[in-house]
Amino acid sequence: MKIYVGNLPFSVDEEGFKALFSGYETEEVTLIKDKFSGRSKGFGFVTISDDEAAKKAIEEFNGKDVDGRELKVSEAKPMEDRPPRRDFQQRRRF
DSSP states (O other), X not given: OEEEEESOOTTOXXXXXXXXXXXXXXXXXXXXXXXXXXXXXXXXXXXXXXXXHHHHHHHHHTTOEETTEEOEEEEOOOOOOOOOOOOHHHHOOO
């Protein structure tokens, strides 16, 4: 099961995010970063192979205080299809 972890402190890096879920057998831990600055966007995803363990992690971490921020943890929803964005060159006016 893939779970969403939001409201992460911006100071949390990938290693810190992995360490947060070290008590669970995780398949994948992904911290979402800004593609230009490389800074955390304040959310990420964790994939836990056992659904029961994933539900337990959601209960344990939802509302947990990490560096003064209350985590928002839930089952991840599938990404919705969005129309393609127009090319940057087409939007730019000279």
